[in-house]
Amino acid sequence: MDEVLVSFQGVQKSYDGESLIVKDLNLDIRKGEFLTLLGPSGSGKTTSLMMLAGFETPTAGVIQLGGRALNNVPPHKRDIGMVFQNYALFPHMTVAENLAFPLTVRGMSKTDVSERVKRALAMVQLDAFATRYPAQLSGGQQQRVALARALVFEPQLVLMDEPLGALDKQLREHMQMEIKHLHQRLGVTVVYVTHDQGEALTMSDRVAVFHQGEIQQIAPPRTLYEEPCNTFVANFIGENNRLNGRLLSRDGEQCVVALERGEQVRALAVNVGAVGEPVTLSIRPERVRLNAASERCDNRFTGRVAEFIYLGDHVRVRLEVCGASDFFVKQPIAELDPALAVGDVVPLGWQVEHVRALDPLPVGH
Incomplete structure (x- = not known):
């Protein structure tokens, strides 16, 4: 039996007390898997990710990480790396300082910090860019720094919200492969949000298709494409x-x-x-x-x-x-x-x- 790392149990989210953005989410995410939440805007996929990250609170239900309920755990104590579309790098810090930041806040020693930063830079092939500032990097390089920063403290879980949305097609496809190969090398669990079905099919072990706050189908990419369980999934995928x-x-x-x-x-x-x-x-x-x-x-x-x-x-x-x-x-x-x-x-x-x-x-x- 694959070990479950994250579990959503009866999770709901409403902003106005009436309409549910997320209806009744029951979802187990396996340790080491690359799971993509896919769906049109407003389908509840990003809200689900934000509840897992701790930036949103469920209206009902429980989210567990590694067997413990996260309901009252603040975001920075969840041992979760995050990558957003807008990179969110600190402009006044060099690349190396950006990567060192999550380690320093966790109270790591200087030698450990520089060792980890070096490893993370090598991982995304940016060894030569340690002393540059974000403004001196291209979009793709900035996104790789953001990726390295999410992985540098070796979290058990990495959440990615449309991380490649701002990149052009060729770079985007290149980064899809980079992230996929990093995932395979590091064995970290990734939960990835996108509305791009091609991206979901290319990168994921499993894909959960969201529509109107509910998962319509969750399956490996090939099953989803060849064996859609309803008309929404058939039309949305391919x-x-x-x-x-x-x-x-x-x-x-x-x-x-x-x-x-x-x-x-x-x-x-x-x-x-x-x-x-x-x-x-x-x-x-x-x-x-x-x-x-x-x-x-x-x-x-x-x-x-x-x-x-x-x-x-x-x-x-x-x-x-x-x-x-x-x-x-x-x-x-x-x-x-x-x-x-x-x-x-x-x-x-x-x-x-x-x-x-x-x-x-x-x-x-």
């Missing part, structure tokens, strides 16, 4: 084709869904109600087969090509399928039929194991 219909029949794990214009689809019955009730079908664009490749598929239809969107290594083809005008097929460039043109009507299909019958989307989505 690209997703949606077709609306009604449940015609159900047979164990499979079901048949009638679309709005009468076509029938055989699908996995993941999250469906009674026969006759509405369902949303979810199909990933890379799972749809075109032309001859569709001949062996369980579900076969035709689509009219509406648009090509070129993305370098692959192409997104937008088609009109079963009455939906925004049905996407993703194809590697190497597999794209060069003769395919806008206006063509082509056979397409997908296997039953690649289409999930889920809850209907609420009106207005």
Whole structure:
């Protein structure tokens, strides 16, 4: 059994005594894991992180760290490192002084402090920058100092709130790998908050998807992408084709869904109600087969090509399928039929194991 480091038990948070930002959070975070809290703004992910850090107090419930309740423990006594988006470095201190600060407040001896600072600088490859001031560093370097400062006192837990939000795409992707590799090397437990699903999938051992103050699903990245448990998760993680219909029949794990214009689809019955009730079908664009490749598929239809969107290594083809005008097929460039043109009507299909019958989307989505 993996050892649990952090435990949220029935945690709620309300700012006005009426609406709950966090509804009834029960979550165990395992020692040494990289867990990401992912969700749109206002979903409760940052509030949950801030309660764990001690900057917010739960309205109800208990948060435990290493088996002891944190409710009355002030932030600086929680043995937690923090990295924020805005770095929060002290501008009047050098890099080395910034790193030494959390150690000095903890009453460490001078020799221990300089030893640890040296180690932390080497860890983020900034050995040569010890005497510089934050203003003399680039954004990426500042973020690495902030990271080193959160790790320098060797906390058992590090919390990161959108730490890469301010960086450009290339640097951001580089830092994602840096943080992931640091985590693997140090074995520290990381709780990471982001609204960027690509970042969550790339970095995490597990991802908790938040929506309206509740965890919708918590799973390893691949499971989350391949096996979303509801329509919100299917839409929020990666690209997703949606077709609306009604449940015609159900047979164990499979079901048949009638679309709005009468076509029938055989699908996995993941999250469906009674026969006759509405369902949303979810199909990933890379799972749809075109032309001859569709001949062996369980579900076969035709689509009219509406648009090509070129993305370098692959192409997104937008088609009109079963009455939906925004049905996407993703194809590697190497597999794209060069003769395919806008206006063509082509056979397409997908296997039953690649289409999930889920809850209907609420009106207005």
